[in-house]
Amino acid sequence: MQRKAILLMNLGSPDSPTTKDVKPYLSQFLMDERVIDVPNWLRTILVKGIIVPLRSPQSAKKYKTIWTKDGSPLVSITKQVTTLVQEKTDVPVYFSMRYGNPSTESVLKTIHQEHPQIEEIIALPLYPHYAMSSYETAAVQVADLHKQGNYNSALTIIPAFYNNQKYIHALATSIQPYLEQPFDKILFSYHGIPERHVKKTDCTKTHCLQTSDCCNVASAAHEFCYRHQVIETTHLVAKALNIPAEKVGYSFQSRLGQDAWLKPYTAKLLGELPKEGVKKLLVVCPAFVSDCLETIEEMGEEGDEIFKEAGGESFQLIPCLNTNPLWIDTILTLCNINQKETVAV
């Protein structure tokens, strides 16, 4: 009898690439108080009155360009990852989405129905870095739902793993083959967040964004500092691959609205790099463990176009970890689950 279950938690996608299905997805996403952190009345006006009606048709158009026969890449890759992790352990493995389907609420119910004797749910938010709009909202949601469900099991939530040795090794190994082609720079492009969010998650309230190099000065704030964590991932991967510092850069993509977000902005940088002599560019997006709209469309299509229009010659987007076997092993290690022994044939 299994006493533990693994729950892999990702962000989620609309059910289909139509305006009708994008609307409720975007509405659920952007009504999250950890994503748009303004008073509820203002968020309702902004999201339901302005952003969702205007953005849904445009988003649906973009989703159509990345949709596959198996649906959204993010959801179908998460499903494949779940199957691959399951092949390596006797512990039951499930996945759920913060927004859209399958919802964390429904999957928690299913786990307890299918395994009534379960003693521990090990929830792994599939975000290497801590941000209130990604890791924190997933962690708070699963904790709230677990409490509300009055389940007999315990809940363990795995922390952000931006500097985990196995994760860094998996990421570096996935990048390695792309370094064999000539390149001027490798850009680590992370999903952006508002600067305000970095200050909000500063547990010291005196450190984050107070100086330009705050993220390189030791502080208790780093446990929850998205900027520190992405800089650290970049540094550790570059070190593992022996890439000289002058060939490495980082930036932040996917900005929404007019507030100040973490800089430099990827789109702006892509338009400037060719003028600085960077003609051959590699791009990797480590904030995402599965390819999704933001990697395939925003970087693979729009990013490529911006760079080449500015005079860039080659733009190589490196895929996310997706179903990489080293990543599958990393998931089990993060969850503290031993792999089952395989019998040689």
Ligand SMILES: C=CC1=C(C)c2cc3[nH]c(cc4nc(cc5[nH]c(cc1n2)c(C)c5CCC(=O)O)C(CCC(=O)O)=C4C)c(C)c3C=C
């Ligand atoms: C690193 C993970 C993510 C953080 C942090 C994050 C913050 C964040 N996102 C938005 C707004 C949007 N993001 C959208 C798509 C999207 N975001 C992430 C991850 C993080 N977001 C992923 C994986 C995806 C792709 C989902 C998919 O189905 O492939 C979208 C929807 C698409 C669009 O209309 O552009 C929005 C909107 C904000 C405002 C924010 C932080 C405040």
Ligand SMILES: [Fe+2]
């Ligand atoms: Fe996002």
Ligand SMILES: [Fe+2]
């Ligand atoms: Fe910081």
